[in-house]
Amino acid sequence: MAVGLMVESQGDGKYSGKMTPFVIFSCMMAAMGGVIFGYDIGISGGVTSMEPFLKKFFPEVYIKMKQDSEISNYCKFDSQLLTSFTSSLYLAGLVASFFASSVTKTFGRKPSILIGGAAFLTGSALGGAAINIYMLILGRMLLGVGVGFANQSVPLYLSEMAPPKFRGAINNGFQFSIGIGGLSASLINFGTEKIKGGWGWRISLAMAAFPATILTLGAIFLPETPNSPNPAKQRSTQSRAHAAARERHGRRGSRNERSLKSQQRR
Numbered sequence: 001m002a003v004g005l006m007v008e009s010q011g012d013g014k015y016s017g018k019m020t021p022f023v024i025f026s027c028m029m030a031a032m033g034g035v036i037f038g039y040d041i042g043i044s045g046g047v048t049s050m051e052p053f054l055k056k057f058f059p060e061v062y063i064k065m066k067q068d069s070e071i072s073n074y075c076k077f078d079s080q081l082l083t084s085f086t087s088s089l090y091l092a093g094l095v096a097s098f099f100a101s102s103v104t105k106t107f108g109r110k111p112s113i114l115i116g117g118a119a120f121l122t123g124s125a126l127g128g129a130a131i132n133i134y135m136l137i138l139g140r141m142l143l144g145v146g147v148g149f150a151n152q153s154v155p156l157y158l159s160e161m162a163p164p165k166f167r168g169a170i171n172n173g174f175q176f177s178i179g180i181g182g183l184s185a186s187l188i189n190f191g192t193e194k195i196k197g198g199w200g201w202r203i204s205l206a207m208a209a210f211p212a213t214i215l216t217l218g219a220i221f222l223p224e225t226p227n228s229p230n231p232a233k234q235r236s237t238q239s240r241a242h243a244a245a246r247e248r249h250g251r252r253g254s255r256n257e258r259s260l261k262s263q264q265r266r
Contacts, residue, residue, distance in 0.1 A: 023162065029217075033151070033174075034150075036211045037150065041178075043208070046190075046204065050193055050200065058079055061079050088140045093145070093147040100116075109153045109228045111219075113154060116219075117213075117218075120150070123208070156225075160226065188207055
């Protein structure tokens, strides 16, 4: 039975929930999904312009770059294989999003975030350790799976975890995290390109594991949102949801409990 959670004000028409350190910490952990998304988008452009990377995986493009410096970049990078490496993330993310919505709805936000974090970790490991084009594209596709699951569950987790008064700001924080990820990717590419030995691209691809680890640990240890469907809590969904919301937002008072019970009876 679907149950709605309505919190009644304490007489002034305003929601009594507040922003607690617990809520802030939970949202910061979950927002790592946005950082990884921005990082994976931004890292590919810098990596595909590194000569050691092109020489190892896309020698045809590398030869074009060296043969004639006057050729437009649109002609130099005209490679279906290189395009497959870049676009595989978006294609995998599109396919994964169809499954992610069902997982998030049926099993909750945390399992979906956990799947996304695990896919990010595996994809970044494969990308950083790639020895052939197959490993490279497979790692990129796993990153796309992580994007599909994280972009489905993280914004929903942030919305349900945040008090309504701050919900818009916290949701915009996800977009802000995407920008941070893109900026981080550009700065890391700028540094790794200067590494002598031609292995800087491995650091660029593998560094996605850092925010992915934070996201995965958060999915393991952070609590579910009050509205998340958790089969273990179905027997007392209303009371447990209210208790969870009160714990996260630091709310007190019996008026909210009476409002919740009245909604349950309806």
